[in-house]
Amino acid sequence: MSLVCTTYEIPVYSEVCVYEDPEDDEPAYCYQTLEYYETITDCYDDGSGGPTGNDCYDYGINCDGEDPIGGGGDGGNPEIDPTTLLDAIMSNTSTLNQAQKEAIEQLLNKIGLSCIGNSLYDYMTSNNKQFKFQINSAMNAQAAYNPVDNSISMKNPSTADIQSLFEELFHAYQNFTIYGGTSQYLISGRANIEFEAKVIRDVYQLVEGIAGSLAVTDDDYTNWLSKMTDGFTKFPSSYSSISSEYFNFMNLFIQQNPGYEQAPIDPNLNPSSMFSLVNSSDCPK
Structure with missing residues (x-):
């Protein structure tokens, strides 16, 4: 046996x-x-x-603690690739060592445990989307997606949290699903792109019970998220359900994050990618 x-x-x-x-x-x-x-x-x-x-x-x-690879005259058991999830979305131009790859693999595994994370990952693999993963220990954020060269940079995969990688994968999803990509919004509309990603990230972590800070520090924002998710039990499926307050909270997000003050809001850029992802998933809505 x-x-x-x-x-x-x-x-x-x-x-x-x-x-x-x-x-x-x-x-x-x-x-x-x-x-x-x-x-x-x-x-x-x-x-x-x-x-x-x-x-x-x-x-x-x-399983009993021994290493079977090449460990006996019978040839041992075949080696299993420990980074299958990452390999499917990582381009051959990526610059990661094995420890970094395995740390990202663990994050992808945890993201895939959720319905929305699984849908996001499935989109990438079903559409043959691959990224150049690289390490930038000098960056301030835990992770960042660049739509110009389709790369994902990470400060330290071993200390990154799940939602940071989820958010950057969603930024990639925005780039792939918004007509013309998101490079056109590097100035005007950049706040729209960022706030949409922050909202779906916050919904994701609240519905899944993942501890983390929210995009806007304000009880009204938390209550708004609770209302759109029916008490953090489901995902919003249409813009009409959140449209009355969406741009108000985007303005508050900009006030609390002055780096976006020089990026004018595009009043015609609605969060279409968020609802596209939710409605393509099997998440409760």
């Missing part, structure tokens, strides 16, 4: 409730927040009748 093992992570959540008044019996709203990832390993018999000394392996590592 030859056993093949697969290890994956399951998110474990806890509920956090927000009260408008400490004396209220009922909360204003509640949401799920990510506590940790539980590691699960499943093994199955591959029916090959293969090696008996190193029967179980997981990404090239034997």
